[in-house]
């Protein structure tokens with residue numbers, strides 16, 4: 001017989017959470033659903049990379065469009081060229097993630113959140129959903 005470390009309630013040996021207080025039982029094995037198949041990981045990484053590329057290309061196109069607009073529309077030009085600011089972080093984040101995937105290196109949660117906020121929502125979510133087990 002085991003006892004809950006939080007409330008002292010008596011527990012069945014196979015209990016994963018305490019039925020009385022709901023806290024997870026220490027030493028209990030995590031359910032197998034927390035592991036992802038290599039196919040799932042690969043798909044998530046691919047989707048993350050594709051959406052990063054879309055962000056990169058759209059920012060680059062906006063920059064090019066901005067430069068072209070310099071000759072006839074200053075306001076549009078400024079708007080387009082201001083996308084160079086987002087390129088300044090999209091490029092390094094994309095390159096870093098690409099390298100990490102290639103070398104099978106995990107990326108930090110902070111990096112993933114930055115991707116979500118500054119590069120692409122879909123990429124960030126894919127990276128956060130993917131579980132790192134290296």
Ligand SMILES: [Zn+2]
Nearest residue numbers: 004007018021
């Ligand atoms: Zn308890």
